[in-house]
Amino acid sequence: MNPIFTLIFIALSSYSFSQNGYLKKKELFLGADSIEGKRIIAGMYLVSTDSLTLQMDLTILDNWIPKDSMTELLTLDQSSIRQPLFMFPYPSDTIPAYRYVNERGFELYLAKEPCFESYHQDGVKMNVSCQFTLAQVYLPEYKKFYVHSLPLMYLK
DSSP states (O other), rough: HHHHHHHHHHHHHHHHTTTTTSSSSSSEEEEEEETTTTTHHHHHEEEESSSSSEEEEEEEEETTEEEEEEEEEEEOHHHHSSOOEEEEEETTTEEEEEEEEEEEESEEEOOOOOOOEEOOOOOEEEEEOOOEEEEEEEGGGGGTOOOSOOOOOOOO
16 A cells, blocks of 8 residues: 555544544533432533543532432444434434443433634635534433433533
């Protein structure tokens, strides 16, 4: 294989994957809702440990009183990268999502990041900015003793 082609392919692949589910820094997501008659607040920090794995630090509060806290490693379901297989049921739209799971039964949906291009006044592209905005955590069966779902979380 031509070394120049290989270098271009690696560069495009790494750029492409950076736009597909890879967090470049630690991100905070928060959500609150009334669920099953309880005021639930959920917050989590997400950070990539490598290109396929996220570390999730999740805290659940009931009326601002800590109820549960956990740290989990989640792996990207690679089928969610290129195809819209997983969606957020959002009031005004459905939003495609990346799906992360682990063997303990945790499931995280992370909305595919919208990207915005900015241009110089003479029409030259300056940069592309992409940002995740929504996350939803589904608890495994053994963690559903308190509530069956967590609120939709927004990037803060």
